[in-house]
Amino acid sequence: MSSVAQPLSDESVPSAAAVPDPPRQRDAERTRAEILDVATQEFADRGYAGARVDEIAAKTSTTKRMIYYYFGGKEQLYVAVLERAYKRIRSLEQQLDVEHLDPVQAVRELACLTFDHHEAHPEFIRLVSIENIHRAEHIARSEALSGLANPVLDVLGRILARGWDAGLFRDDVDALDVHQVISSFCVFRTANRHTWRVLFGRDMLDAERREHQRRMVGDLVVAHLTAR
Template identity: 55%
Template sequence: MNSAPQRDPAEPGATPQPVRTRAPERTRLEILDAATAEFSEKGLAGGRVDDIAARTRTTKRMIYYYFGGKQQLYAAVLERAYGGMRDAEAALDLDRLAPIEALRRLVEITFDHHAAHPEFVRLVSVENIHEGRNVMASPVIRERNAAVISALRALIQRGEREGAFRPGLDALDLHMLISSFCFYRVSNRHTLRAIFGRDGRLPEVAAAHRRMIAEAVLRYVRPGD
Protein backbone atom coordinates (compact mmCIF):
# COMPACT_ATOMS: atom_id res chain seq x y z
CA MET A 1 0.00 0.00 0.00
CA ASN A 2 1.91 3.00 -1.25
CA SER A 3 0.75 6.24 0.16
CA ALA A 4 -0.99 8.07 -2.62
CA PRO A 5 1.06 10.83 -4.21
CA GLN A 6 -0.85 13.74 -2.84
CA ARG A 7 -0.44 15.66 -6.09
CA ASP A 8 2.62 17.72 -5.38
CA PRO A 9 1.43 21.29 -5.70
CA ALA A 10 3.03 22.99 -8.65
CA GLU A 11 6.77 22.71 -8.45
CA PRO A 12 8.54 25.87 -9.52
CA GLY A 13 9.32 25.94 -13.20
CA ALA A 14 12.93 24.88 -12.69
CA THR A 15 12.43 21.18 -13.35
CA PRO A 16 10.85 20.36 -16.69
CA GLN A 17 8.24 17.83 -15.66
CA PRO A 18 8.79 16.88 -12.06
CA VAL A 19 5.68 15.03 -11.04
CA ARG A 20 2.92 14.28 -13.43
CA THR A 21 -0.37 13.20 -12.12
CA ARG A 22 -1.24 11.89 -15.56
CA ALA A 23 1.41 9.62 -17.00
CA PRO A 24 -0.15 6.94 -19.14
CA GLU A 25 3.08 5.53 -20.54
CA ARG A 26 4.68 5.38 -17.17
CA THR A 27 1.64 3.71 -15.65
CA ARG A 28 1.67 1.13 -18.40
CA LEU A 29 5.33 0.36 -17.84
CA GLU A 30 4.89 0.21 -14.11
CA ILE A 31 2.14 -2.35 -14.52
CA LEU A 32 4.29 -4.37 -16.93
CA ASP A 33 7.18 -4.38 -14.48
CA ALA A 34 4.97 -5.39 -11.58
CA ALA A 35 3.32 -8.12 -13.63
CA THR A 36 6.69 -9.44 -14.79
CA ALA A 37 7.76 -9.80 -11.18
CA GLU A 38 4.48 -11.32 -10.06
CA PHE A 39 4.10 -13.85 -12.89
CA SER A 40 7.74 -14.91 -12.82
CA GLU A 41 7.50 -15.49 -9.08
CA LYS A 42 4.15 -17.23 -8.90
CA GLY A 43 3.24 -18.33 -12.40
CA LEU A 44 0.17 -17.39 -14.40
CA ALA A 45 -2.38 -19.21 -12.27
CA GLY A 46 -0.59 -18.33 -9.05
CA GLY A 47 -0.15 -14.65 -9.86
CA ARG A 48 -2.81 -12.34 -8.46
CA VAL A 49 -4.11 -9.31 -10.29
CA ASP A 50 -4.70 -7.60 -6.96
CA ASP A 51 -1.10 -8.21 -5.97
CA ILE A 52 0.16 -6.82 -9.26
CA ALA A 53 -1.88 -3.71 -8.64
CA ALA A 54 -0.49 -3.47 -5.12
CA ARG A 55 3.05 -3.51 -6.51
CA THR A 56 2.28 -0.37 -8.50
CA ARG A 57 1.15 3.04 -7.42
CA THR A 58 -2.03 2.64 -9.38
CA THR A 59 -5.04 0.36 -9.08
CA LYS A 60 -6.40 -2.84 -10.54
CA ARG A 61 -8.77 -0.82 -12.63
CA MET A 62 -5.84 0.43 -14.69
CA ILE A 63 -4.70 -3.09 -15.50
CA TYR A 64 -8.01 -3.75 -17.16
CA TYR A 65 -8.00 -0.30 -18.71
CA TYR A 66 -4.62 -0.80 -20.37
CA PHE A 67 -4.37 -4.52 -20.94
CA GLY A 68 -7.88 -5.87 -20.92
CA GLY A 69 -7.32 -8.74 -18.53
CA LYS A 70 -4.96 -11.05 -16.74
CA GLN A 71 -4.34 -13.24 -19.74
CA GLN A 72 -3.48 -10.37 -22.08
CA LEU A 73 -1.26 -8.80 -19.44
CA TYR A 74 0.64 -12.05 -19.17
CA ALA A 75 1.01 -12.16 -22.94
CA ALA A 76 2.40 -8.63 -22.96
CA VAL A 77 4.85 -9.51 -20.20
CA LEU A 78 6.05 -12.55 -22.09
CA GLU A 79 6.50 -10.68 -25.33
CA ARG A 80 8.62 -8.01 -23.69
CA ALA A 81 10.76 -10.60 -21.91
CA TYR A 82 11.52 -12.43 -25.14
CA GLY A 83 12.34 -9.08 -26.71
CA GLY A 84 15.13 -8.53 -24.20
CA MET A 85 16.74 -11.82 -25.11
CA ARG A 86 16.54 -11.06 -28.79
CA ASP A 87 18.20 -7.68 -28.31
CA ALA A 88 21.12 -9.20 -26.45
CA GLU A 89 21.76 -11.66 -29.22
CA ALA A 90 21.39 -9.12 -31.98
CA ALA A 91 23.95 -6.90 -30.26
CA LEU A 92 26.88 -9.16 -30.95
CA ASP A 93 28.25 -9.28 -34.46
CA LEU A 94 29.45 -12.81 -35.03
CA ASP A 95 30.94 -12.12 -38.46
CA ARG A 96 33.76 -10.03 -37.11
CA LEU A 97 35.31 -12.87 -35.14
CA ALA A 98 37.00 -16.09 -36.11
CA PRO A 99 34.53 -18.99 -35.95
CA ILE A 100 35.81 -20.47 -32.71
CA GLU A 101 35.92 -17.11 -30.99
CA ALA A 102 32.52 -16.18 -32.36
CA LEU A 103 31.02 -19.36 -31.01
CA ARG A 104 32.65 -18.88 -27.62
CA ARG A 105 31.25 -15.37 -27.56
CA LEU A 106 27.77 -16.62 -28.39
CA VAL A 107 27.93 -19.12 -25.56
CA GLU A 108 29.09 -16.48 -23.13
CA ILE A 109 26.42 -14.00 -24.16
CA THR A 110 23.78 -16.67 -23.80
CA PHE A 111 25.10 -17.67 -20.41
CA ASP A 112 25.28 -14.10 -19.17
CA HIS A 113 21.84 -13.16 -20.33
CA HIS A 114 20.21 -16.11 -18.61
CA ALA A 115 22.17 -15.50 -15.44
CA ALA A 116 21.22 -11.83 -15.44
CA HIS A 117 17.56 -12.41 -16.19
CA PRO A 118 16.16 -15.19 -14.06
CA GLU A 119 12.72 -13.67 -14.46
CA PHE A 120 12.90 -14.34 -18.19
CA VAL A 121 13.89 -17.94 -17.54
CA ARG A 122 11.05 -18.40 -15.09
CA LEU A 123 8.52 -16.87 -17.47
CA VAL A 124 9.56 -19.29 -20.18
CA SER A 125 9.18 -22.15 -17.70
CA VAL A 126 5.71 -20.92 -16.85
CA GLU A 127 4.87 -20.61 -20.51
CA ASN A 128 5.86 -24.22 -21.07
CA ILE A 129 3.56 -25.33 -18.29
CA HIS A 130 0.87 -23.69 -20.36
CA GLU A 131 2.06 -25.57 -23.43
CA GLY A 132 3.50 -22.53 -25.15
CA ARG A 133 0.12 -21.22 -26.16
CA ASN A 134 1.05 -17.57 -25.87
CA VAL A 135 4.35 -17.94 -27.70
CA MET A 136 2.50 -19.81 -30.40
CA ALA A 137 0.04 -16.96 -30.65
CA SER A 138 2.69 -14.26 -30.92
CA PRO A 139 4.25 -13.94 -34.37
CA VAL A 140 6.61 -11.30 -32.99
CA ILE A 141 8.22 -13.76 -30.59
CA ARG A 142 8.43 -16.50 -33.17
CA GLU A 143 10.01 -14.45 -35.94
CA ARG A 144 12.61 -12.68 -33.87
CA ASN A 145 13.82 -15.87 -32.24
CA ALA A 146 14.12 -17.77 -35.46
CA ALA A 147 16.74 -15.20 -36.45
CA VAL A 148 19.19 -16.60 -33.90
CA ILE A 149 19.23 -19.87 -35.76
CA SER A 150 20.00 -18.19 -39.05
CA ALA A 151 22.98 -16.45 -37.53
CA LEU A 152 24.20 -19.66 -35.98
CA ARG A 153 23.71 -21.54 -39.20
CA ALA A 154 25.87 -19.01 -41.06
CA LEU A 155 28.55 -19.28 -38.41
CA ILE A 156 28.56 -23.07 -38.63
CA GLN A 157 28.96 -22.94 -42.39
CA ARG A 158 31.82 -20.51 -42.14
CA GLY A 159 33.55 -22.56 -39.44
CA GLU A 160 33.11 -25.71 -41.42
CA ARG A 161 34.50 -24.11 -44.58
CA GLU A 162 37.52 -22.82 -42.74
CA GLY A 163 38.13 -26.18 -41.12
CA ALA A 164 37.55 -24.85 -37.62
CA PHE A 165 34.41 -26.95 -37.12
CA ARG A 166 33.73 -30.52 -38.08
CA PRO A 167 31.08 -31.16 -40.74
CA GLY A 168 27.53 -32.26 -40.03
CA LEU A 169 26.64 -29.83 -37.25
CA ASP A 170 22.99 -28.82 -36.94
CA ALA A 171 22.30 -25.22 -36.00
CA LEU A 172 19.14 -25.83 -33.99
CA ASP A 173 20.59 -28.75 -32.08
CA LEU A 174 23.71 -26.76 -31.26
CA HIS A 175 21.59 -23.86 -30.12
CA MET A 176 19.73 -26.23 -27.82
CA LEU A 177 22.95 -27.64 -26.43
CA ILE A 178 24.08 -24.13 -25.54
CA SER A 179 20.76 -22.86 -24.21
CA SER A 180 19.89 -25.98 -22.25
CA PHE A 181 22.70 -25.62 -19.77
CA CYS A 182 22.37 -21.85 -19.45
CA PHE A 183 18.64 -22.19 -18.93
CA TYR A 184 18.65 -25.22 -16.66
CA ARG A 185 21.09 -23.91 -14.11
CA VAL A 186 18.78 -20.93 -13.61
CA SER A 187 15.38 -22.56 -14.04
CA ASN A 188 16.23 -25.42 -11.69
CA ARG A 189 18.41 -23.57 -9.29
CA HIS A 190 16.10 -24.11 -6.34
CA THR A 191 15.81 -27.88 -6.63
CA LEU A 192 19.51 -28.12 -7.43
CA ARG A 193 20.38 -26.15 -4.35
CA ALA A 194 17.93 -28.10 -2.20
CA ILE A 195 19.25 -31.47 -3.32
CA PHE A 196 22.95 -30.87 -3.86
CA GLY A 197 23.52 -27.91 -1.59
CA ARG A 198 25.45 -25.86 -4.11
CA ASP A 199 24.17 -22.39 -4.88
CA GLY A 200 24.57 -21.60 -8.56
CA ARG A 201 24.51 -17.90 -7.88
CA LEU A 202 27.82 -17.92 -6.06
CA PRO A 203 30.31 -16.10 -8.31
CA GLU A 204 32.86 -18.93 -8.30
CA VAL A 205 30.23 -21.52 -9.17
CA ALA A 206 28.82 -19.36 -11.94
CA ALA A 207 32.31 -18.75 -13.33
CA ALA A 208 33.04 -22.49 -13.38
CA HIS A 209 29.78 -23.13 -15.18
CA ARG A 210 30.49 -20.45 -17.72
CA ARG A 211 33.86 -22.00 -18.47
CA MET A 212 32.40 -25.50 -18.60
CA ILE A 213 29.66 -24.85 -21.13
CA ALA A 214 32.01 -22.91 -23.41
CA GLU A 215 34.56 -25.69 -23.21
CA ALA A 216 31.94 -28.39 -23.82
CA VAL A 217 30.50 -26.62 -26.85
CA LEU A 218 33.90 -25.89 -28.40
CA ARG A 219 35.01 -29.48 -27.89
CA TYR A 220 31.77 -30.63 -29.45
CA VAL A 221 32.27 -28.70 -32.68
CA ARG A 222 35.98 -29.38 -32.98
CA PRO A 223 37.06 -31.57 -35.90
CA GLY A 224 38.32 -35.05 -35.15
CA ASP A 225 36.86 -38.48 -34.40
Protein backbone atom coordinates in the same frame (compact mmCIF):
# COMPACT_ATOMS: atom_id res chain seq x y z
CA MET B 1 0.73 50.27 -42.57
CA SER B 2 0.92 46.72 -41.37
CA SER B 3 4.11 44.82 -41.90
CA VAL B 4 4.17 41.78 -44.12
CA ALA B 5 4.81 38.58 -42.22
CA GLN B 6 8.11 37.04 -43.19
CA PRO B 7 8.28 33.31 -43.91
CA LEU B 8 9.95 31.27 -41.23
CA SER B 9 13.44 30.10 -42.02
CA ASP B 10 14.32 26.43 -41.77
CA GLU B 11 16.07 27.22 -38.49
CA SER B 12 12.84 28.71 -37.09
CA VAL B 13 10.83 25.55 -37.60
CA PRO B 14 11.57 22.88 -34.99
CA SER B 15 12.43 19.55 -36.51
CA ALA B 16 10.38 16.48 -35.66
CA ALA B 17 13.34 15.14 -33.72
CA ALA B 18 13.51 18.30 -31.62
CA VAL B 19 9.85 18.25 -30.64
CA PRO B 20 9.43 16.26 -27.41
CA ASP B 21 6.78 13.62 -27.11
CA PRO B 22 3.59 14.89 -25.54
CA PRO B 23 3.71 14.47 -21.76
CA ARG B 24 0.63 12.27 -21.87
CA GLN B 25 2.36 9.85 -24.25
CA ARG B 26 5.47 9.72 -22.08
CA ASP B 27 3.33 9.10 -19.00
CA ALA B 28 1.51 6.29 -20.79
CA GLU B 29 4.80 4.65 -21.76
CA ARG B 30 6.10 4.89 -18.19
CA THR B 31 2.87 3.49 -16.79
CA ARG B 32 2.88 0.61 -19.23
CA ALA B 33 6.52 -0.18 -18.43
CA GLU B 34 5.82 -0.07 -14.69
CA ILE B 35 2.90 -2.46 -15.07
CA LEU B 36 5.06 -4.86 -17.10
CA ASP B 37 7.85 -4.73 -14.50
CA VAL B 38 5.51 -5.64 -11.66
CA ALA B 39 3.57 -8.19 -13.72
CA THR B 40 6.80 -9.92 -14.74
CA GLN B 41 7.70 -10.55 -11.12
CA GLU B 42 4.16 -11.60 -10.17
CA PHE B 43 3.83 -14.11 -13.00
CA ALA B 44 7.35 -15.42 -12.38
CA ASP B 45 6.69 -15.85 -8.65
CA ARG B 46 3.09 -17.11 -8.73
CA GLY B 47 2.62 -18.53 -12.21
CA TYR B 48 -0.10 -17.61 -14.65
CA ALA B 49 -2.87 -19.21 -12.60
CA GLY B 50 -1.72 -17.78 -9.27
CA ALA B 51 -1.03 -14.19 -10.31
CA ARG B 52 -3.80 -11.65 -9.68
CA VAL B 53 -4.39 -8.41 -11.54
CA ASP B 54 -5.54 -6.86 -8.24
CA GLU B 55 -2.13 -7.58 -6.71
CA ILE B 56 -0.32 -6.20 -9.73
CA ALA B 57 -2.37 -3.01 -9.57
CA ALA B 58 -1.74 -2.66 -5.83
CA LYS B 59 2.03 -2.76 -6.40
CA THR B 60 1.97 -0.09 -9.12
CA SER B 61 0.92 3.55 -9.21
CA THR B 62 -2.07 2.67 -11.36
CA THR B 63 -5.40 0.84 -11.03
CA LYS B 64 -6.86 -2.45 -12.15
CA ARG B 65 -9.04 -0.51 -14.57
CA MET B 66 -5.97 1.08 -16.18
CA ILE B 67 -4.27 -2.31 -16.53
CA TYR B 68 -7.27 -3.55 -18.47
CA TYR B 69 -7.21 -0.33 -20.51
CA TYR B 70 -3.58 -0.84 -21.53
CA PHE B 71 -3.57 -4.61 -21.97
CA GLY B 72 -7.16 -5.82 -22.25
CA GLY B 73 -7.02 -8.52 -19.60
CA LYS B 74 -4.87 -10.89 -17.56
CA GLU B 75 -4.02 -13.19 -20.46
CA GLN B 76 -3.03 -10.30 -22.72
CA LEU B 77 -0.87 -8.88 -19.92
CA TYR B 78 0.84 -12.24 -19.47
CA VAL B 79 1.52 -12.48 -23.20
CA ALA B 80 2.94 -8.93 -23.18
CA VAL B 81 5.27 -9.97 -20.34
CA LEU B 82 6.47 -12.98 -22.34
CA GLU B 83 6.92 -10.89 -25.47
CA ARG B 84 9.06 -8.32 -23.69
CA ALA B 85 11.18 -10.99 -22.00
CA TYR B 86 11.91 -12.82 -25.25
CA LYS B 87 12.52 -9.60 -27.19
CA ARG B 88 15.19 -8.55 -24.69
CA ILE B 89 17.33 -11.65 -25.11
CA ARG B 90 16.82 -11.72 -28.88
CA SER B 91 17.88 -8.05 -29.08
CA LEU B 92 21.08 -8.78 -27.15
CA GLU B 93 21.89 -11.68 -29.47
CA GLN B 94 21.42 -9.52 -32.54
CA GLN B 95 23.65 -6.77 -31.12
CA LEU B 96 26.53 -9.18 -30.57
CA ASP B 97 29.30 -8.35 -33.05
CA VAL B 98 30.27 -11.83 -34.21
CA GLU B 99 31.41 -10.89 -37.71
CA HIS B 100 34.79 -9.60 -36.50
CA LEU B 101 35.54 -12.70 -34.41
CA ASP B 102 36.82 -16.05 -35.59
CA PRO B 103 34.03 -18.69 -35.58
CA VAL B 104 35.26 -20.45 -32.43
CA GLN B 105 35.47 -17.23 -30.44
CA ALA B 106 32.14 -16.05 -31.86
CA VAL B 107 30.26 -19.11 -30.64
CA ARG B 108 31.94 -18.77 -27.24
CA GLU B 109 30.79 -15.14 -27.03
CA LEU B 110 27.21 -16.12 -27.83
CA ALA B 111 27.30 -18.86 -25.19
CA CYS B 112 28.64 -16.40 -22.61
CA LEU B 113 25.98 -13.84 -23.52
CA THR B 114 23.27 -16.43 -22.85
CA PHE B 115 24.99 -17.47 -19.62
CA ASP B 116 25.13 -13.86 -18.39
CA HIS B 117 21.55 -13.05 -19.39
CA HIS B 118 19.99 -16.09 -17.75
CA GLU B 119 21.94 -15.56 -14.55
CA ALA B 120 20.90 -11.90 -14.40
CA HIS B 121 17.25 -12.64 -15.25
CA PRO B 122 16.06 -15.70 -13.32
CA GLU B 123 12.51 -14.43 -13.83
CA PHE B 124 12.92 -15.20 -17.55
CA ILE B 125 13.75 -18.82 -16.75
CA ARG B 126 10.73 -19.10 -14.44
CA LEU B 127 8.43 -17.56 -17.07
CA VAL B 128 9.65 -20.03 -19.69
CA SER B 129 9.15 -22.92 -17.26
CA ILE B 130 5.63 -21.73 -16.46
CA GLU B 131 4.77 -21.39 -20.13
CA ASN B 132 5.97 -24.94 -20.74
CA ILE B 133 3.58 -26.12 -18.02
CA HIS B 134 0.86 -24.50 -20.14
CA ARG B 135 2.24 -26.27 -23.24
CA ALA B 136 3.20 -22.92 -24.80
CA GLU B 137 -0.45 -22.12 -25.49
CA HIS B 138 0.04 -18.40 -24.85
CA ILE B 139 3.18 -18.12 -26.97
CA ALA B 140 1.33 -19.89 -29.77
CA ARG B 141 -1.26 -17.10 -29.81
CA SER B 142 1.31 -14.31 -30.04
CA GLU B 143 2.12 -13.01 -33.50
CA ALA B 144 5.06 -11.06 -32.06
CA LEU B 145 6.65 -14.21 -30.64
CA SER B 146 6.15 -16.36 -33.72
CA GLY B 147 9.17 -14.84 -35.47
CA LEU B 148 11.41 -14.28 -32.47
CA ALA B 149 13.24 -17.59 -32.85
CA ASN B 150 14.75 -16.48 -36.14
CA PRO B 151 17.27 -13.84 -34.91
CA VAL B 152 19.33 -16.19 -32.75
CA LEU B 153 19.26 -18.88 -35.43
CA ASP B 154 20.39 -16.31 -37.99
CA VAL B 155 23.33 -15.31 -35.79
CA LEU B 156 24.30 -18.93 -35.18
CA GLY B 157 23.83 -19.76 -38.84
CA ARG B 158 26.33 -17.10 -39.88
CA ILE B 159 28.86 -18.33 -37.31
CA LEU B 160 28.46 -21.94 -38.42
CA ALA B 161 28.77 -21.04 -42.10
CA ARG B 162 32.12 -19.37 -41.49
CA GLY B 163 33.23 -22.31 -39.37
CA TRP B 164 32.31 -24.75 -42.12
CA ASP B 165 34.10 -22.68 -44.76
CA ALA B 166 37.23 -22.66 -42.61
CA GLY B 167 37.00 -26.41 -42.00
CA LEU B 168 36.68 -25.85 -38.24
CA PHE B 169 33.21 -27.24 -37.52
CA ARG B 170 31.57 -30.55 -38.29
CA ASP B 171 28.89 -30.24 -40.96
CA ASP B 172 26.19 -32.42 -39.40
CA VAL B 173 25.21 -29.85 -36.74
CA ASP B 174 22.77 -27.03 -37.40
CA ALA B 175 22.02 -23.75 -35.62
CA LEU B 176 19.16 -25.21 -33.59
CA ASP B 177 21.42 -28.00 -32.30
CA VAL B 178 23.89 -25.41 -31.01
CA HIS B 179 21.14 -23.27 -29.51
CA GLN B 180 19.85 -26.36 -27.68
CA VAL B 181 23.27 -27.10 -26.17
CA ILE B 182 23.76 -23.51 -24.99
CA SER B 183 20.23 -23.14 -23.62
CA SER B 184 20.32 -26.51 -21.87
CA PHE B 185 23.37 -25.57 -19.82
CA CYS B 186 22.33 -21.99 -19.05
CA VAL B 187 18.70 -22.75 -18.22
CA PHE B 188 19.53 -25.80 -16.09
CA ARG B 189 22.01 -23.84 -14.00
CA THR B 190 19.40 -21.26 -13.02
CA ALA B 191 16.21 -23.33 -13.01
CA ASN B 192 17.61 -26.12 -10.82
CA ARG B 193 19.78 -24.05 -8.53
CA HIS B 194 17.90 -24.77 -5.31
CA THR B 195 17.27 -28.51 -5.72
CA TRP B 196 20.88 -28.99 -6.87
CA ARG B 197 22.15 -27.18 -3.78
CA VAL B 198 20.03 -29.27 -1.39
CA LEU B 199 20.78 -32.60 -3.07
CA PHE B 200 24.46 -32.12 -3.91
CA GLY B 201 25.58 -29.32 -1.63
CA ARG B 202 26.70 -27.03 -4.45
CA ASP B 203 25.14 -23.73 -5.44
CA MET B 204 25.45 -23.52 -9.23
CA LEU B 205 25.31 -19.73 -8.97
CA ASP B 206 28.16 -19.57 -6.47
CA ALA B 207 30.24 -16.51 -7.41
CA GLU B 208 33.50 -18.37 -6.78
CA ARG B 209 32.67 -20.93 -9.46
CA ARG B 210 31.08 -18.51 -11.91
CA GLU B 211 34.01 -18.08 -14.31
CA HIS B 212 34.66 -21.83 -14.26
CA GLN B 213 31.08 -22.52 -15.35
CA ARG B 214 31.11 -19.67 -17.86
CA ARG B 215 34.14 -21.23 -19.55
CA MET B 216 32.52 -24.64 -19.29
CA VAL B 217 29.54 -23.75 -21.48
CA GLY B 218 31.87 -22.39 -24.15
CA ASP B 219 34.05 -25.50 -23.94
CA LEU B 220 31.01 -27.76 -24.32
CA VAL B 221 29.77 -25.99 -27.44
CA VAL B 222 33.18 -25.84 -29.09
CA ALA B 223 33.89 -29.50 -28.26
CA HIS B 224 30.53 -30.47 -29.77
CA LEU B 225 31.17 -28.46 -32.94
CA THR B 226 34.73 -29.71 -33.45
CA ALA B 227 34.21 -33.40 -32.59
CA ARG B 228 35.03 -35.68 -35.51
